[in-house]
Every structure is written in C-alpha cells, then in structure tokens.
Amino acid sequence: MNSSTTKGSRNYYGEYSLKQWIKFILTKEIVLPPYQRVFIWTEEDVKDLINSLQNGLFVPPIIIGNYGGTTNYILDGQQRLSAILIAYIGLFPNKENFQSSDPVYKDTANDNDDQKDENEDVPPLEWKFSYFTKEGWNKRDILRKIDKSKYKILDLKLSDDFWKGSYIGFSLIIPKSDKKTEQQKLYTSVFRNINIKGRSLSQIESRKSLYFQRNGFNKWFSPPFAYDITINNAPIDFVRYLSLLSQYKKDDNTRGLAQKYKTKMEQYYESYILAEVNNEDESIFSRLLGSKNCNRSRYDKLKACIENKDFPKTFSSIIDADIYLFGLIYFTIAEGKVVSIIGDLRQKLEGKIDELKKDKTHIKSPSNLSYLRQRVQASIDIYRCLLTNQTNKSNNEA
Numbered sequence: 001m002n003s004s005t006t007k008g009s010r011n012y013y014g015e016y017s018l019k020q021w022i023k024f025i026l027t028k029e030i031v032l033p034p035y036q037r038v039f040i041w042t043e044e045d046v047k048d049l050i051n052s053l054q055n056g057l058f059v060p061p062i063i064i065g066n067y068g069g070t071t072n073y074i075l076d077g078q079q080r081l082s083a084i085l086i087a088y089i090g091l092f093p094n095k096e097n098f099q100s101s102d103p104v105y106k107d108t109a110n111d112n113d114d115q116k117d118e119n120e121d122v123p124p125l126e127w128k129f130s131y132f133t134k135e136g137w138n139k140r141d142i143l144r145k146i147d148k149s150k151y152k153i154l155d156l157k158l159s160d161d162f163w164k165g166s167y168i169g170f171s172l173i174i175p176k177s178d179k180k181t182e183q184q185k186l187y188t189s190v191f192r193n194i195n196i197k198g199r200s201l202s203q204i205e206s207r208k209s210l211y212f213q214r215n216g217f218n219k220w221f222s223p224p225f226a227y228d229i230t231i232n233n234a235p236i237d238f239v240r241y242l243s244l245l246s247q248y249k250k251d252d253n254t255r256g257l258a259q260k261y262k263t264k265m266e267q268y269y270e271s272y273i274l275a276e277v278n279n280e281d282e283s284i285f286s287r288l289l290g291s292k293n294c295n296r297s298r299y300d301k302l303k304a305c306i307e308n309k310d311f312p313k314t315f316s317s318i319i320d321a322d323i324y325l326f327g328l329i330y331f332t333i334a335e336g337k338v339v340s341i342i343g344d345l346r347q348k349l350e351g352k353i354d355e356l357k358k359d360k361t362h363i364k365s366p367s368n369l370s371y372l373r374q375r376v377q378a379s380i381d382i383y384r385c386l387l388t389n390q391t392n393k394s395n396n397e398a
Contacts (some may be wrong), residue, residue, distance in 0.1 A: 061169035091151035214277040243272035250286035254373035327383030
C-alpha cells in the first residue's frame, strides 16, 4: 500500500480483488454517505464494466473516506460497486418495481426552467446496494430471502477465478483533523469535484451534498411538507424561497435581489446554503436558520399553515405560488410569526395574482428579475398588512 500526504488528509493507495470488495459491502465495512445518489446505471452499464474487468481495461479506482474514525464512506465508486454486487448476486432490479419516489429527483418548480441536467429525462432506480445487504451477509442468504419478483435474472456466467483474480484500485482518505465539521467539509469538496462515470451531478444532487457539511440541515433545506406544494405537478424548490428571502432580510428591500445572478441562479442558491451551513452572514445574505430548536419551532408554524385545509397545495403557475409563499415563508421562518390563511387574506392574495396576470409579459417571462422582485415585495406586503391588522385588533381588544 502506498501513501501520500496533503494539506488536509493522509491518502493511501492500493487495490483489492472483487471478492474483497464484495466482502466489504456485505459486511458493511464500507457504506454510502447520506447524500449519495441512487443507482443510475443500466443493465448494459453493468455488462460493460464486467467486460472491462475481464479484458484488463482500466477501471477508475474507488475513493473511500474515513469519517469519525469508525465509518468508511464511499465517496466515489458507488455505481461501480453496485454493478459488481449486482453481477455477483445475479439479479438486476426491475424499473417497474424500483421507480424513484425521492422528490429530489423530480424537476423542482422554478422560474429558471431552462437550466436542466442532461440526464433528467432518464429516471433513476429507487435502489441502493443496501437492498441486498439488509437481506443477509452472503449470496446464499440474500438469494433465499430476497423478493425475486422485483428483479430479473442477470447471469453473466462468471467463475470464482474472475472474482478472485480481478482487481479494482482504491484511494483511502484519512483526514488529519479529528473535528467532524472539518471532515465533512473535506468530503463535500471531494464529492463535488468527482464526476461519476462521466455523468455530471444534477444541480439538485450537487446542492444536496452541501447540506452534509452541517448535521441535520437537509431537513431544513428540504422539509417533507414542502414537497406537497406543487406547480404544474412539480414540487417547489424550497431553497429558492429561502435564499431570496435571506437577501431580502439583509437588504430590507427587493431592489438588488439576485442582482448579477440571472443566468447563474444555482450559484446564488449554493452561496446561500454555504452561508447557513458555515453559520456566518455572507456578503449578500442574512441567515434565516438558527438553532435546531428555533428552526423546529418556526418550521412547525409554517407546516401548520401549509397543512391547513384552506391553503392551496397545487398552483397553476409560479406567479400564483410566489404570491402565496414568499410572504408566508418570510414571516414564519424569518420572523417567527403565526400566520393563518383566512378568507380576507386569501382574497387579497388572489386579487394580487389576478392583477399581475393581466400583464402578458409577466406571464411569458416570470424569471425576469423585475417581475420576480415584484412578486416577492407584493407577497410580503400583503402578509405584513394582515399581521399588522391582527396585532392592532388584539391591542384594541386588550
């Protein structure tokens, strides 16, 4: 085994036989980090990898990172290792039985719809090698317990000599720092600079890996209740709302909202995420998220409002959604207020939507920053007016 040292880690290099890699997987000595994508390879991809190994062709090494001294994360190589395990067990998951239900792989409703990943039209399988490993620690137990009706036979007629005599290299990263936060930042950097089998990460997948830098933050950036709100059947992009409102909180106006980011909004969203996970106010953002308990309290207020029967869950356009959501999210998350969608408020929201939709260019180009800023300010003004009136009423009654 060879080794080298970099500024943030010690790196070790070598190779293992396929038999040894399979043992590592089945005994859970190597596992997937929380942000890793699901299995996206096809049956032909699996066969191509096996052919490459049989013919002695180069196969990129697996990158493993030790985390906390006890866990070995697969930072790069999930698809290769999954393919090896599939070939070893001899079962390939049927698409019909493993269609991805994870909202992160759906197109999020966004007013920047021209930026799509080139592979988004190929839905991934809702499958990871844990579907095998949870059934047993060896091939015999897995085949005995697994529901074979969900798989199709993949018999590549591979001999024991193939598994013992074929090798894939590895790079083992051991961070110098004992601090988990520093280790998380290191592995996030490694992950985001890796291109798996030539297939780039989608914007949502790349963004999701940033959450790992701060434990538990995925629930704040991707709360389950937010996926219940859809625009033309696509879930809203909750981070979009948080980032824009974070800058609004900083500036207390919409004049410079997302300025210079019109063609690179994903960079804007990621800059906001980093401001939150690094626990610091970035130049254009003011953090919305605080302590875990504070976040939970404010998210519960937002969730309660959204789950109310009077709150619409489906919208026909991003104009409608923005008018309903910007003010609501701002006052619940940024200000900690309790908001109810009562008749008078809903009437004013719908009235504003009708007013904006009279402008045909607004309907045609909702991503135009002037229109976006208009929606942010209009929504916040409507909710502020409601909350002010409620406060005055309570004071008068007292």
